[in-house]
Amino acid sequence: MDKRETAAARNGRVIVVDDEPHQRLIMEEAVKSLGYEVAIADSGEKALAAIRAGSFDVLLTDMQMPGMDGLALLSSVMRYDPSVSVIVVTAHGTIETAVDAMKRGAEDYLLKPVEFEALDLILKRVFGKRDLVRENKKLMSENEALKRDLGIKFHLANAIGKSPQSQKTLEEVKKYMKNRAPVLVLGEQGVGRDDIARMIHYNSPWARSDLIVFDTAHVPEEFHENHLFGEELTIEGGVKTPSRPGLVEKAHMSTLLVMDIHKLHERVQPLLSKVIREEKSQRIGGQKFYHAYVRLIATSTKPEFEKAAESKEFRKDIYDLLRENTIEIAPLRERKEDIPLLIAAAAKRIGGLVGKEIKKIDKDVIDNLAGYDFPGNNHELDAMVESAVIRCNEETLKWENFARPGTQRAAPGAQKK
Template sequence: MSTISGNVTGESRELILIVDDELRIRDSLSLALHSFGYRTIVASNVAQAIDAVRRSNVDLILTDLNMPGDTGLDLLHQVKKEDPTVSVVMMTAFGSIETAVSAMKEGAEDYLLKPVELGTLEILVNKILEKRHLRKENQRLSAENRALKENLDVRYHLASMLGTSPQVQELQKSIKLYLKVRTPVLILGEPGSQLSEIAQILHYNSPWSSNSLIQFNCSMVPGEFHEPQLFGIEERVQDGVRLRGAPGLVEKAHFGSMILSDIDHIEKRCQGMLSRVFNQKKTQRSGGTHFYEADVRIIGTAHEKEIEMRVRKNKFRWDLWEFMSDNVIVVPPLRTRKEDLPILVLAEAKRLGHFYGKQIQSVHPQVIEELSKRSFPGNYRELEALIETAVLSSQQSVLAWSDFKSVTEN
């Protein structure tokens, strides 16, 4: 078996094996691939090619379909047994296209028509090897994120927190900082960023995780109900009838945690009562004079621009903002961490696949390529919805771009 070595400048590129019984074709393809920046080795038959695969870390095989003795199809079958990750491209004359297409169904990546047009060759090889790189990077990210999750030591985790981007590493660092303290925390982020779920992580991994966790959405509940629901009602006599009192949610969360979603929308009078909880660890029921213990870890969530606007308009008390803004966890928008998409998409696809009884094992590189073009104004919620639609449509173990009907049709 002859070998041609190229002097590739910079980082060493992928290794391509050329298999053809004609010396002229092997040499011309090898020279062309060198000019594209790739390393090559050559073989004149299937036996030599298999030996090369065993001896070298081959990334891609360009093989003639019709050769004396064993054919390109025979090589494809043997290579997939030796190393299923190696990509194989069939080179064939016009009359053998049907056989080449059949080879793709059996695992070949693509095919090239002879005589090979060098422009087409470069585009195809670049595309295939970029996909291979993405698959390997996906595997690397999976391994790294397993280590990161173990390092965080959290029992309750989110797929949206996975990744190796600087933004998500800073998020993981901030979460770990506030796991063991009872300091009030403000979690800021855009809509769809799973702010309440991240707040749950802080509780479920705290020393008081066995105590109450109570959640209240300040923007969903009308303002007139905030005080009785959050701070309760004192027992009283009305029209000669004694009305029983009831503790509020803050009181019930004593020694536990309370998540106040959209905390900047809490009713103005309740903001003063909440300030007392922060400073005195006490609460007072509506209409009453007695104080009740309320050692509560408050975790607020808000959309960053909105809470700042409400502070400026005096709809959210400045002292509360000052108190909470010293302890902030900022959740980065998905559009700023697209390098995390491979692991995010795979993790969510597997989770939803398990939920719907489908065995999603991998994600086609085109999915990542196309999703990377989106700005994701809905952040992780938007990504989750897209993947859920695709998983429901998928009939294969590999999630393909064609499964994303709601995207491709638009």
């Protein structure tokens, strides 16, 4: 094999199937000129045999062939090796067949006479997608290790807080982690509502599955439905919108965390409620139902959740569903006993990230921070400790590390009351 053939094999292997010799030759030369290794077959049966005998990335097949036609070949390939990307070639008058092929698993289609630029574009896109899939598989194995780390981080043994309020929260977490009842986590901004949700998930029977997160505040209302429920394949005016699963579908046999649920678009609320009741989901524009055995955890602040319910912005059925299983997290100002442990944990975690080992917390640090109300709760405390650890050049974290750089004045608002 010469260097050019080696490079072609590295770029990808394509098999071209067409019963017409002239068309087959044109496609073979076109694919080869684009830098891919190419094989040819004059029937669906021979193409299937070649795929079973060898290893191909892409099948480029004509739709109208005697014997095994393009659709039959597509179905056989999808059963034998669904990793093969299939591109169908069809005439203008049979575009409905191409759409049918895509619904059955084809990656894309080309219209006869095939334009070189269109072929180049589609092959680049298909091979680009295949590269992403390979990269995703690599990331998935890395994510397995990450999930093990997450499981450790959110293990009950690592729950931080000895205050009565934190101990009560921990007991409520234990109550909900072994069942799939919907849970509402209430608390001020910064108290760690999503941490409680993660603790429930990573101590549940679904801990090995990804926690699927939807943050209503970061997605415009008009796109809430698209993100949660996905879209079915549509082709209108020659413009193709590919099928895309939504987050609800991805959360099958796992947990869906909806952050700030009081901001969820009214149109989406009954759809989500239906998913929880009926355990199935439907994409926008589709007829098919997908399994959605989903555990819902939602977060909100108590005033905003109650206000949304009273103003009828939030549907009563989903409100009633959630309020039966509620965990309320107290603000940090009401659980000052937790502050020393939170400081130590944050210093250890952040120190590990920046290559510093904090072995001791000076008493002045605890005394000063215990006198502050922390309107930003745990997140504000974490931010203050992070800045202090970065400034610290010793094994002991001191109050002077919390001062503004270049001064001896303590961080704003962190003085004793």
